[in-house]
Each structure stands twice: as C-alpha cells, then as structure tokens.
Amino acid sequence: MSSVSVNLDFVGREYPANAPYSVGREKIREFAAATGSTHPAHHDVATARGLGYPDVIAPPTFAVIVAQRAEAQYIEDPSAGIDFSRVVHADERFTHVRPIIAGDELVTVLTVVSITQRSGLSMITTRCDIHALSSRAADAHAGGDDAPAPELVSTVLSTLAVRGEGL
Amino acid sequence: MSATVGRPDLASLSVGDVVGTVSVPVDRARLVRYAGASGDFNPIHWNDAVATDVGLPGVIAHGMFTMGAAVALVGDWAGDPGAIVDYQTRFSRPVPVPARGETHVEVVATVGAIEPDTRTVRVDLTVTHDGARVLGKSQVRVAL
Numbered sequence A: 001m002s003s004v005s006v007n008l009d010f011v012g013r014e015y016p017a018n019a020p021y022s023v024g025r026e027k028i029r030e031f032a033a034a035t036g037s038t039h040p041a042h043h044d045v046a047t048a049r050g051l052g053y054p055d056v057i058a059p060p061t062f063a064v065i066v067a068q069r070a071e072a073q074y075i076e077d078p079s080a081g082i083d084f085s086r087v088v089h090a091d092e093r094f095t096h097v098r099p100i101i102a103g104d105e106l107v108t109v110l111t112v113v114s115i116t117q118r119s120g121l122s123m124i125t126t127r128c129d130i131h132a133l134s135s136r137a138a139d140a141h142a143g144g145d146d147a148p149a150p151e152l153v154s155t156v157l158s159t160l161a162v163r164g165e166g167l
Numbered sequence B: 001m002s003a004t005v006g007r008p009d010l011a012s013l014s015v016g017d018v019v020g021t022v023s024v025p026v027d028r029a030r031l032v033r034y035a036g037a038s039g040d041f042n043p044i045h046w047n048d049a050v051a052t053d054v055g056l057p058g059v060i061a062h063g064m065f066t067m068g069a070a071v072a073l074v075g076d077w078a079g080d081p082g083a084i085v086d087y088q089t090r091f092s093r094p095v096p097v098p099a100r101g102e103t104h105v106e107v108v109a110t111v112g113a114i115e116p117d118t119r120t121v122r123v124d125l126t127v128t129h130d131g132a133r134v135l136g137k138s139q140v141r142v143a144l
Helices: A025-034 A045-050 A063-075 A136-140 B028-038 B048-053 B063-078
Strands: A087-096 A105-118 A121-132 A151-163 B018-026 B084-091 B103-115 B120-129 B132-143
Touching: A025 B028, A025 B063, A063 A087, A063 A105, A063 A121, A063 A151, A063 B028, A087 B063, B018 B028, B018 B063, B028 B063, B063 B084, B063 B103, B063 B120, B063 B132, B084 B120, B103 B132
Parallel strands: none
Antiparallel strands: A087 A151, A087 B084, A105 A121, A121 A151, B018 B103, B084 B132, B103 B120, B120 B132
16 A cells, blocks of 8 residues: 655755745735734834834745745655645744844745654655845845845745655 | 834743733644645645545634744734744644634743843743643743
C-alpha cells in the first residue's frame, strides 16, 4: 500500500529567488478586510503616511500570500513526494524587519529547513526569506549606477505535517 | 516612526494585563472570501464532500484565517499594526464551520513579557472555539 513518501533528499535545498510579487494597494485592502483587520493603516494612505509609511501597510500575516507562491516550487514538485490531501498546517511564524507596503516588489528565497519523521508523520519545515527589490527608498536612488541591494523585509517559517499511509 | 499618539506606554504595562478581547464570527462566506484574498483554494475550506473524504467532520476554517483574524486587535492596541515584528502560532485544532449560520472564535490577548531594553512587548493570544484552544503558543512581539 505504500505509494508516495516524503523525499528526504530535499532537506537543505535552496531555491533561487522567484519572480517578483507586486504588492497592490487593493490587494492589501482586500486581505485586511478578509481577516477583519480594520486598522486604517491597512486601508487609508493618509493614515499610513501619518505613521511614517509611504503607502498602506499589509497585516502581519499577508506575507503568507508571498510565501505560498515560493513554497509551491517545492510542495508541487512530484519528486518531493508530498501528497497534499494528507497535509495539515502545523506551525507558522512571521518575522518582520518592516511591514510589507503597497508598491513593494518582493522576491523570495525558499529553503527546505528540515524534514523529521516520527510515528508515520513527516514534519516539513520551510523558510521563506522575502526581499524587496524596489522599495520606495530604492526608487529614490534610481538613476545611480548601482542597483540597490535587495532588502530583507520578512522571514516566514512554516511547518507542514504529512500523514503517512494508514494514518 | 514619529507618531506616538495612541501608543501604549511601556512603563505602565504589567505582565498579565489584558490587551483586548474579541469574538470573531466565522461562516462559509468569510472562508470563501479569505480563500480569494489569500489564494488558498484548498477545497477542505469550502467543500464538505472533500473535507469528509479526508476524515474531517466537514468544512474547516483556514488555520491562516484564524491566525490572521486573531492578531488584528493587537495592531489596534499598538496604534500601528506595523509595530508587530514577530507572530507565531501552532495550529492545535481545526475550527469546523457549519453550512448555515455562523460560529465564533474567541480571542483574549494578554501581556506575556516586557523587554524594556528592546522596548518590545510579547502579547500572548488565547484563541478558543467551543471552549478548546485552536491555536497554541500564539505569541506576538510588538516593538513600542
């Protein structure tokens, strides 16, 4: 009956930065509304500016949208051996250097941190390091010879639990 | 960040202080809305047949919906949701969501630790449904 099993060879694998995710003001408002995040800094540009941000800021868990896209490179790879119908989300952690802001162009470097197996359960932990390519600060430097270095904005640690056959 | 209006005063906080409480309504429409907003279209969050096929009692809320909804009051309390520098949780139990009507997730946020050196407060969230915890070790670090 054993069909697919999680491939341990992926531990330590790092994926190159993916295609940029463009953070839209309306997407932030939509996500904020869907999570009941009514603070005006998510919705109103003037309020966000009053707090010192160039545009509306994303709620703290918005980064999951960006992280999910990067994680798909691994999770949807058939050779990774992850049967998604047997997956449950176990843990999630967001660490923010600054909030994600409308106008950010974000690229993500995905790392498969660990896969541990016990009693038929595989625990898979991934890390997404989300960098801004062109923050407003970088725009201000446009025209210079050097492209600005990507700026680390957020790190997302996610752990999935995959049930083995018969569990 | 120069604006300090409405920010909690670090010196006046004590461990155990209740920062806020909220009862979050959850129904199928809110899950569909979260699916669209987040891009998480896993059918266990909107299709009973698929949910029961994989051994669930029926449609359950996205863990990330609960995580996202539970933290909003902390950003309000801080006066700036961008002051949240770290937020972690464990998904302990699913939240079943009925086909009709709505259910509720109860959130109590308390001060768990105060670090004057870094001007950081750890806010602990107790998140329950039907009296049982659905999120575990749910901690929010706020830079004040």
